[in-house]
Amino acid sequence: MISQKEYEKVETDFKAAQAQYEVAQAQLKVASSALKQAQTELKDTIIYAPFSGYISAKFVDPGQRAYTMPPTDILELIDISKVKIHLDLPERDLPFVKPGAKVEIRSDAFPELKLEGKVNRIYPKVDPSTRSFRIEVLMDNPKGILKPGMFVGARVFLGKEEALVIPRDAILRAPGTGIEYCFVVIDDTAQRREVATGIREENIVEIKQGLREGELVVSSGGQNLKPGAKVRINKTVSL
Known part of the structure; x- marks a missing residue:
């Protein structure tokens, strides 16, 4: 048995302790919230790639x-583990370029390297000022050799279609007309022949119209010839 006075004191002490507990709980919540905010702010100071x-x-x-x-x-x-390369090609090559075609890439900065890519996209517009169209080449870039903004040379493989070709030096252009022609040799006589050209490589050009297989073509010095001039064949070259 305890007295009423003692009971009231115990009850008062209990209520005081309970109030202190509730204050501590509230302070804990505030501290936890502040901790989470601090952790969030700390996390925001670190940026992950x-x-x-x-x-x-x-x-x-x-x-x-x-x-x-x-x-x-x-x-x-x-x-730059993979790079995109934009190439401008003459419009006459448009029918021959296909998505997935192999492209050989060379760089003057690394002349010993030969890199390969594939045609990833063919842009549907021809530049009216240059008569060229653009393709996008996608290729692996081992060790990050090629850098954004570099200039490269490229060779686009257009397939294995049979074509008649002659040396590029054999093609002449009539001044002011844009007409292309070459000289063929018939009975030791130079005859001018207008031609329609197609794909051009480094040293050869495709002939789409104007020549037949087996005809003899003057490969150099044609600019000094006139139709009907007598010529002497020193040698023939097979392409």
Whole structure:
């Protein structure tokens, strides 16, 4: 048995302890909320790259404040494990270029390397000023050899279709007309023959119209000839 006074004291002490507990719980919630906010802010100070690559540009300095709204550009990250190459080709090649065609890439910076890619896209527009069209080549870039902005040379493989070709030096152009022609040799006489050309490679050009297989063509010095001039064949070359 305890007295009423003792009971009231115990009850008062209990209520005081309970109040202190509730205050402590509230303080714990506030502290937990502050901790989560601090953890979030700390996490926001660390930016993780969305993919592996190289930093190509930095836009802020250490210690400079960055914001999420409006967003602050911090750096530029690029992935060059695969690269896209844009090539401009003459419009006469348009019928022959197909998606997936092999493309051989060369760079003056690395002349010993021979890289290969494939035609990934053919743009549907011809540039009226250059009479050329653009293709996109996709290729693997081992060890990041090729860099964005570099100039490269390319050779597009257009298939194995049979074609009649002659040396590029054999093709002449009539001044002011755009007409192309060459000289063929018949009975030791030079005869001018207008031709329609197609695909051009480094040293040869496709003849689409104007010549027949087996005809003798003057491969050099044609600019000095006149129709009907007598010629002497020193040698013939097979292409």
